[in-house]
Amino acid sequence: MTERAGTPAEPDPPATEGATPGAPEKPRRRHWLRWTALGVAIVVLAAAGVGWWFYRKLDNNITTDTTAAAELRRYEKERPAAVVSAARNILLIGSDTRAGEGNRKYGRDKGTQRSDTTILLHLSAGKKSATAMSLPRDLMVTIPSCRKPDGARTREQFAQFNWAFEFGGTACTIRTVEKLTGIRVDHHMVIDFRGFKKMVDAVDGVEVCLKEPVNDPDAKLKLPAGRQTLRGEQALGFVRARKSIGNGSDTERMDRQQQFLGALVNKVQSDGVLLNPTKLYPVLDAATKAITTDPGLDSLRDLYDLARSMRAIPTEKVQFLTVPRRPYSYDANRDELVQPAASQLFKELREDRPVAVTPDEEKKPGADGKPDDADAPTPSVAPTFTGRNAAEGVCS
Numbered sequence: 164m165t166e167r168a169g170t171p172a173e174p175d176p177p178a179t180e181g182a183t184p185g186a187p188e189k190p191r192r193r194h195w196l197r198w199t200a201l202g203v204a205i206v207v208l209a210a211a212g213v214g215w216w217f218y219r220k221l222d223n224n225i226t227t228d229t230t231a232a233a234e235l236r237r238y239e240k241e242r243p244a245a246v247v248s249a250a251r252n253i254l255l256i257g258s259d260t261r262a263g264e265g266n267r268k269y270g271r272d273k274g275t276q277r278s279d280t281t282i283l284l285h286l287s288a289g290k291k292s293a294t295a296m297s298l299p300r301d302l303m304v305t306i307p308s309c310r311k312p313d314g315a316r317t318r319e320q321f322a323q324f325n326w327a328f329e330f331g332g333t334a335c336t337i338r339t340v341e342k343l344t345g346i347r348v349d350h351h352m353v354i355d356f357r358g359f360k361k362m363v364d365a366v367d368g369v370e371v372c373l374k375e376p377v378n379d380p381d382a383k384l385k386l387p388a389g390r391q392t393l394r395g396e397q398a399l400g401f402v403r404a405r406k407s408i409g410n411g412s413d414t415e416r417m418d419r420q421q422q423f424l425g426a427l428v429n430k431v432q433s434d435g436v437l438l439n440p441t442k443l444y445p446v447l448d449a450a451t452k453a454i455t456t457d458p459g460l461d462s463l464r465d466l467y468d469l470a471r472s473m474r475a476i477p478t479e480k481v482q483f484l485t486v487p488r489r490p491y492s493y494d495a496n497r498d499e500l501v502q503p504a505a506s507q508l509f510k511e512l513r514e515d516r517p518v519a520v521t522p523d524e525e526k527k528p529g530a531d532g533k534p535d536d537a538d539a540p541t542p543s544v545a546p547t548f549t550g551r552n553a554a555e556g557v558c559s
Contacts, residue, residue: 224451227461231351234310234334242338245347247515249288253460253469254337254351255295256281256328257359259403278328279403280420283340283348285512290472292480294518295424296508297417300325302498303491304343309335323497344509350460358453359402360395362427365449366436368394369426371401379404398423414485421483425553429478432553477554482520484508484550507546520550 235242257280278300285294302324309317309331317330327339337348354362363369370392377386384400386393393401402420405413436442451463460466473481487504491497500506511518 221447221451222463224448225461225463225466226455227458228333228351228353228455229458231333231337232457234331235337238338243341243345243347243513245349246513247288250515251286251349252346252512253284253286254281254333254340254348255284256333256336256351256353258328258353258355278325278336280417281324281328281336281340282424283344283346283512285346285515286472288515290475292517293473293476293482294512295421295481295483296512297421297483297485298324298340298343299413299417299485299488299498301413301496302486302488302500304339306330306335306339307342309338344513346509346513350457352460353455354453356399358449360399361449362446362453363393363398364395365446366427366430368392369398369423369430371423371426373408377404377408379408417485421485421551422555425478425481425483425551425555428473428481428553432474432478479552479554481553482518482550483552484518484520484548487548504548508548511546519547520552521547522549522551522555 256278259279281298281300283296283298285296287293300323303321304324304327305319305321306317306324306327308319309327311317311331317335324339327335333351333353337351340346341348370390372390373386373388376388377384379385379400382400382404383396384404386397386401401408402416402423404419405416408415408419430436431446436446447463447466451466460469486508487501488498489501491499508518510516
């Protein structure tokens with residue numbers, strides 16, 4: 164056959180098995196598949212690029228404290244050795260400095276550092292428990308000679324604990340804690356007022372219960388009685404208030420801080436924050452902007468590993484307690500350790516042994532901070548101290 168006179172016709176293409184009349188030809192199908200693959204590749208690369216941008220942003224949020232690390236290296240020989248290498252001890256310092264954005268409204272900045280709250284967080288070697296031990300700011304301790312910001316050095320002296328942070332910042336506080344407890348501090352984090360508020364806002368607030376209404380102008384806090392969710396400014400006022408809630412003591416304020424932190428941990432774990440990227444990012448963004456930390460925790464990967472290890476710990480195994488203390492013999496406005504209970508607690512944490520806590524009203528002796536079985540003949544029984552766990556929350 165010919166297509167037209169004198170011109171041979173193109174031979175008909177061989178029939179393809181299974182071909183359907185009118186179906187698209189293979190070249191066109193391959194062409195479509197190539198464009199589809201290219202589109203998928205672009206989407207994947209774009210997602211990876213966005214993920215990398217978020218990672219770099221969060222990573223760059225973190226402030227690294229190289230000064231403290233350098234100062235601690237000068238005193239490495241006098242620092243205690245880690246007894247259980249797989250366990251971790253992290254010193255958490257709440258700074259009430261008035262310097263920096265958002266902090267000036269809490270008072271005039273006199274150019275000094277202040278530690279409002281100090282907690283030694285012990286993570287067990289098997290990541291089966293976490294114990295947060297509060298150290299009263301008015302506890303009388305021996306503060307070693309420390310380097311001041313201007314380069315001068317202080318003398319070793321017996322003074323209230325929070326002077327260490329004012330004298331020589333984080334390094335001086337760490338050395339004071341190590342001298343007091345014999346526990347090696349592996350890492351540290353410092354968080355200020357603004358950072359704390361942003362952390363609470365990132366989890367959409369924390370629920371508390373108040374038996375009576377509160378009106379405390381100094382803490383910028385005015386709340387009705389009853390169950391309510393606190394955010395930002397209110398949450399900060401709640402953990403800082405001293406004169407208007409309870410008996411006005413710093414001891415009660417520390418207990419309230421522990422309850423609030425426990426409720427915060429409980430909400431993060433129960434609300435699925437750590438497993439949901441859309442919920443996790445705001446928390447990470449707030450956390451990384453809020454903290455100043457040592458070089459060992461100054462990357463997003465380091466913080467993620469820490470959060471992942473905390474995620475595996477049941478909330479009832481996240482415990483809060485205050486070091487056993489009582490009014491100082493020579494000044495009722497200061498604190499001193501209760502012995503041998505305090506030394507026993509330090510030993511249990513140092514050697515990564517289990518520590519149990521129970522609410523104050525459930526303890527048998529309890530009033531002097533002495534563990535229930537401090538005089539027990541067998542050391543195999545875990546000592547019990549006054550405290551609470553994260554599962555209880557503030558409204559328990």
